[in-house]
Amino acid sequence: MSEMDKFDYIELIVLDLKGTTDINFQVKVGEILRRYYTSINKTYEMPNSSGGDDKNDGWVVEDQLFYQIYSPQQIKESFRKDMQKKYLDDFSQLLNLIYNHGKWGKHLKKFVYLVNTIDRNLPHDSEGYFKLHCEKLGEKYGEKFEYEVTNVAYIRGILENMDIDGLRSISTILRLKSIMDFNAISAKTMYEVIDGLSGMIQEKVFSNVEDKSYDRISSVKKIELNNLTEKKVEIEKMIEQLDIVEKMISTINQDLLYSDKFNRVKGYIISTYNSLSDTLSGTELYDKLIGEIIEYAEFNKGLIIPCKLLVIYIFDRCDIFEKDEHIIKEVTM
Known part of the structure; x- marks a missing residue:
């Protein structure tokens, strides 16, 4: 708490x-x-x-x-x-x-x-x-x-x-x-994070400034391990753009009113994954999890990409889906 x-x-x-x-x-x-x-x-x-x-x-x-x-x-x-x-x-x-x-x-x-x-x-x-x-x-x-x-x-x-x-x-x-539920997250908070991420995606697309590359943690094996092969191309493309998420995290952490905003969002996604994984797995679990996040951007399907980036960022950090233990050991050594 x-x-x-x-x-x-x-x-x-x-x-x-x-x-x-x-x-x-x-x-x-x-x-x-x-x-x-x-x-x-x-x-x-x-x-x-x-x-x-x-x-x-x-x-x-x-x-x-x-x-x-x-x-x-x-x-x-x-x-x-x-x-x-x-x-x-x-x-x-x-x-x-x-x-x-x-x-x-x-x-x-x-x-x-x-x-x-x-x-x-x-x-x-x-x-x-x-x-x-x-x-x-x-x-x-x-x-x-x-x-x-x-x-x-x-x-x-x-x-x-x-x-x-x-x-x-x-x-x-x-x-x-x-x-007060210390770990609760409001729809407004989730939408603010999704919308902020969308703005940074647009900024990157139309900016001539080169962002620093993202240091990937997971491996291709994690995709295969979790029966996500048919999502491989999408996941790999998303991982290449995760520097946008890190930039967004740095920005919202400067919010003096709500310094814990991203951790609340992250905690909600992990909690949702844990609940869904009791009955779902593989591609079905992946799609359902992203679907749950997209609900916070109802009537604005243009925010699907930032919703997916959020999930893939947490996927790559190995907080959701089964880990490739070999890669984790290398990262933590």
Whole structure:
């Protein structure tokens, strides 16, 4: 089991938020914002919701930045209109309390309307509803307000600016760390690796720069040993291009958020191979394994080649399929 990195914590927290509704979403977002603003020496206050929040779900004292946080129990057909109505009602009432009743410093600079859209994007705002009403309210109070309508992506951005200790603290407070599968891999991660590899293939094809050759580990005997003779030409051609995979690995290892990305992908492929090899062998096993990886590039069959390169790289490193023991001894001596 490997240690969690920033990517793990961020994905875990964001996924949990998307599945949370009503007051629980507001409380969790508030905890995240409070810890974030504390880390940058600012004050985030969150009114006690049980006593009525007066349309203020939280505010940053130094910035006069106010949050309204909305997470419906389900996304209905009327979601777009519901979202607009809540924005206008809450923003209007908040401004009334600030400017007419002297609450919270008697001034507002920015209003952030943070909505949990669960697994969807924000509804379109082609008519400029939010901007229009922000400007109307500004005219009413003789002010020019900033506004932002956003979703959990806003919290993701905040989390990316926190250090790993802060992320650990948040995951502990939200009681999330214990449910994390350290070795899990998301479809997004697999696709990013496949897509990145595809980009490097294209770069190599159209570049005049000579890449260094790949130091092969396996031998032709491994192909024969695993009854893959009919795939021999394909495998040999792939092995000649494995310097592309090594270049890709070097690049993604520089990802500060997710330093273990390739090892997760590699572990998934090995695990899939181990499962399939219980009932399959030879060409059938080879094709099925590649088919499982290609599923992550659904509707984009132009990514078949990078999928195969991934499998062949792990094949050549002798992590999958039966090893040619003679060659392995020579390599390890």
